[in-house]
Amino acid sequence: MRWLVAVAAVSLGGAAWWWSAQPRTPAELFRTRCATCHELPDVCVFAPADRPSIVDTMRSANGADAVIDPEEAARIKAYLREGLKCP
Incomplete structure (x- = not known):
């Protein structure tokens, strides 16, 4: 049973790390x-x-769709x- 708790803790910790590393803003x-x-x-x-x-070009012609x-x-x-503010 202890191993199950340890596996769950590691899994939750990994998921929390992954979630915190995701981009939040545009x-x-x-x-x-x-x-x-x-x-x-x-x-x-x-021009904006x-x-x-x-x-669109990067996704269709340069593989950024991956x-x-x-x-x-x-x-x-x-x-x-x-949203991008330029000087």
């Missing part, structure tokens, strides 16, 4: 998902309306279009 999502494959570009050089197409699911892509695109 900005964190952009940074963590996009930086998985490349250095983050300065997207401020693009043009930024979402970068995500890293960014459709729901995450929608959140990142909204952030790049409306």
Whole structure:
């Protein structure tokens, strides 16, 4: 029975660590998902309306669909279009 409690404790601890490591905000999502494959570009050089197409291109032509699911892509695109503050 003790081993069962130990296994449950380790499993719960691992799940808690995994959950705490997940990106919480659209900005964190952009940074963590996009930086998985490349250095983050300065997207401020693009007009806000043009930024979402970068995500679409990365997902359709560059394999980012393996890293960014459709729901995450929608959140990142909204952030790049409306939430990103550029100098």
